[in-house]
Amino acid sequence: MQGLALMPDGNQSGRTTVFPVCDYDLDETLGSGQAFRWQAHGDAWEGVIGEQWVRLQRTTAGIHAEAAAPQQDWHWLEEFLQIKVNIADVLQTFPDDEPMRRAVASCRGLRLLRQEPWECLASFILSSTKQIVQIREIVHLLTERYGQHVITPNKSGPAHAFPSAERIAACSETELRACKMGFRAPYLLKTAQMIVSDVVNLEDLKSLALSEARARLLLFPGVGRKIADCVLLFGYGFPQAFPVDVWIMRALRELYFPRKRKVTPQQILEFSERHFGPNGGYAQQYLFHYMRTKHTSNNRDKASRSTQ
Numbered sequence: 001m002q003g004l005a006l007m008p009d010g011n012q013s014g015r016t017t018v019f020p021v022c023d024y025d026l027d028e029t030l031g032s033g034q035a036f037r038w039q040a041h042g043d044a045w046e047g048v049i050g051e052q053w054v055r056l057q058r059t060t061a062g063i064h065a066e067a068a069a070p071q072q073d074w075h076w077l078e079e080f081l082q083i084k085v086n087i088a089d090v091l092q093t094f095p096d097d098e099p100m101r102r103a104v105a106s107c108r109g110l111r112l113l114r115q116e117p118w119e120c121l122a123s124f125i126l127s128s129t130k131q132i133v134q135i136r137e138i139v140h141l142l143t144e145r146y147g148q149h150v151i152t153p154n155k156s157g158p159a160h161a162f163p164s165a166e167r168i169a170a171c172s173e174t175e176l177r178a179c180k181m182g183f184r185a186p187y188l189l190k191t192a193q194m195i196v197s198d199v200v201n202l203e204d205l206k207s208l209a210l211s212e213a214r215a216r217l218l219l220f221p222g223v224g225r226k227i228a229d230c231v232l233l234f235g236y237g238f239p240q241a242f243p244v245d246v247w248i249m250r251a252l253r254e255l256y257f258p259r260k261r262k263v264t265p266q267q268i269l270e271f272s273e274r275h276f277g278p279n280g281g282y283a284q285q286y287l288f289h290y291m292r293t294k295h296t297s298n299n300r301d302k303a304s305r306s307t308q
Contacts, residue, residue, distance in 0.1 A: 014070035020062040025109025032289045034234050036139045051161045053152045068151040093277045099255035103290035117202045119162040120235030124227045141179040168192035187222030233281040242272045242280045251291035
């Protein structure tokens with residue numbers, strides 16, 4: 001459903017609204033390993049976008065959103081949730097093969113989010129070789145210690161914005177290591193310093209071609225092809241960015257090359273670039289989430305998002 005207007009829910013404070021949506025599963029989307037700061041509370045999710053605390057709940061009317069402060073408009077949340085994306089049009093571009101059909105049927109309602117690029121980049125640098133539950137812990141410690149407090153409702157606990165590149169650049173490596181990020185600490189510190197020094201301008205990447213934007217991201221320490229593609233897909237919305245991590249490698253080998261004894265990473269990468277069409281990144285997320293939670297018996301919080 002594209003271009004839908006927001007529906008007020010009768011709350012005159014301006015703190016709540018409802019987005020009418022079709023085929024939008026919040027649990028699949030917010031728990032699918034593309035963002036790490038959302039917490040489930042019963043049938044609702046709480047998180048921080050920029051400097052805004054928000055609570056989301058799927059209802060029969062759509063996605064019910066509650067902010068901590070009155071809102072004059074909800075474009076920031078509409079953009080983050082990618083409400084206007086017509087998911088039916090996206091799915092029609094996927095290859096019509098059995099593995100893709102199974103992934104779509106199993107993860108119906110899964111969407112891609114549009115995250116702030118710096119937070120996305122920093123989070124995926126911290127995700128390298130870590131399980132999702134560990135990534136969440138590292139990011140939580142980082143935001144709790146160095147992020148600005150944001151307004152929350154009385155019924156909710158404290159919350160923090162993601163710390164700016166300037167704030168991280170002012171930290172010592174020892175301080176960052178205290179957030180349990182280990183060898184990733186110097187990578188995050190140097191990346192923040194490069195951004196502050198304008199060695200790489202993250203805003204400029206929005207106007208570049210995919211290959212050039214990827215090349216800029218690869219200048220950051222600790223950023224390989226996979227992490228760069230995660231940032232291009234989840235932070236910038238490049239639809240053909242196709243992150244290949246251990247789960248996608250396994251998915252493509254098992255689902256598309258079951259009888260081939262050895263498939264090299266390069267062959268997998270070349271196959272992904274030609275097979276999945278103009279929305280290959282979207283297809284990747286369906287395959288990743290399907291492989292991690294449905295196709296295997298692994299619990300989702302035991303899975304690694306970003307092993308390089």
